[in-house]
Amino acid sequence: xxxxxFNVFGSRQALRNPYxxxxxxxxxxxxxxxxxxxxxxxxxxxxxxxxSDVVRANVAALNPRLPxxxxxxVGSGRGITIRQLxxxxxxxxxxxxxxxxxxxxxxxxxxxxxxxxxxxxxALRYRPKMSLRKGLDEFLCWAKNESGDQTGYERTVRELSxxxxxxxxxxx
Numbered sequence: 001x002x003x004x005x006f007n008v009f010g011s012r013q014a015l016r017n018p019y020x021x022x023x024x025x026x027x028x029x030x031x032x033x034x035x036x037x038x039x040x041x042x043x044x045x046x047x048x049x050x051x052s053d054v055v056r057a058n059v060a061a062l063n064p065r066l067p068x069x070x071x072x073x074v075g076s077g078r079g080i081t082i083r084q085l086x087x088x089x090x091x092x093x094x095x096x097x098x099x100x101x102x103x104x105x106x107x108x109x110x111x112x113x114x115x116x117x118x119x120x121x122x123a124l125r126y127r128p129k130m131s132l133r134k135g136l137d138e139f140l141c142w143a144k145n146e147s148g149d150q151t152g153y154e155r156t157v158r159e160l161s162x163x164x165x166x167x168x169x170x171x172x
Contacts, residue, residue: 006075010051011142042083050130075115
């Protein structure tokens, strides 16, 4: 059985690890009052799935009647631009998101990634229940009592640049 998770987020994810995901990176930047650099002008689209939906998909996949080697996407089935995620998270936190467009991009990154849930709906009877907004509310309620990492984003950019996985286009 193979479950392919999309962008999982929710409480108890590592706030100090910049590779945990964009929700934690944006959360830390917003909390610190720092600007958020939008790669590719914030146009990339991603599918964010709450950890509670991932758990439900995992439990459903334990069914011994499912064919061995089955592959299922686990996501929300809905895409949101990275720009809209930043704005939404900022609004929920009561902060205006300071967005920067510096021509940055991650080499090899894709523009859009949204889960096709048709096989999971049929075989696992999987239907995500947690909306992005409700999931972000849950995450924020938990995260406000946790400590984050003020240097994570900059460290990540340095590591990606060193490995030639980060680029910046000349603007203007």
